[in-house]
Amino acid sequence: MANTPQAKKRIRRNERRAEVNTARMSRIRTHLKKVESAVAEGDKQAATDALKAAQPELARGVSRGVLHKNTASRKMSRLSKRVAAL
Template sequence: MAHHKSAKKRIRRNAHRFEINHARISRIRTFVKKVEKAIASGDETAAKSAFAEAQPEMHRGVSKGVLHRNTVARKLSRLNARIKALGA
């Protein structure tokens, strides 16, 4: 257990940030799952609209420091490739 005032404050702050960051990651995962579900069903228009909704959420995760930019770029690229494969 922390004994210093600053360490106690840091514990409180970390707990608060964890909740915010965890909620943001959970929200991103939900949007990605919607895209994957649309891809699995084979509906290209639904997949494109779900992808358009997921893309800004994922970029917001990068700007807030929750996810690395290369991770998001890779995931978006792979999702987009799968959507394009539906049309082919």
């Protein structure tokens, strides 16, 4: 159990940050799923639009620190390749 004021504040702050980061990751995953479903349906136009919407979300995740730069890059590359293959 936290005894010092700093430790108590750190616990409160960590809970708030975890909540925000969970929401951010959920938003990113939703965008990625939209691209995946459009690719699965074979709808190139919808997949392209969804990919364009997902790119800034991934970049924002990197800048906010919820995703590693290489992870976002890898996801973007794989999705781009799948959309281009349609």
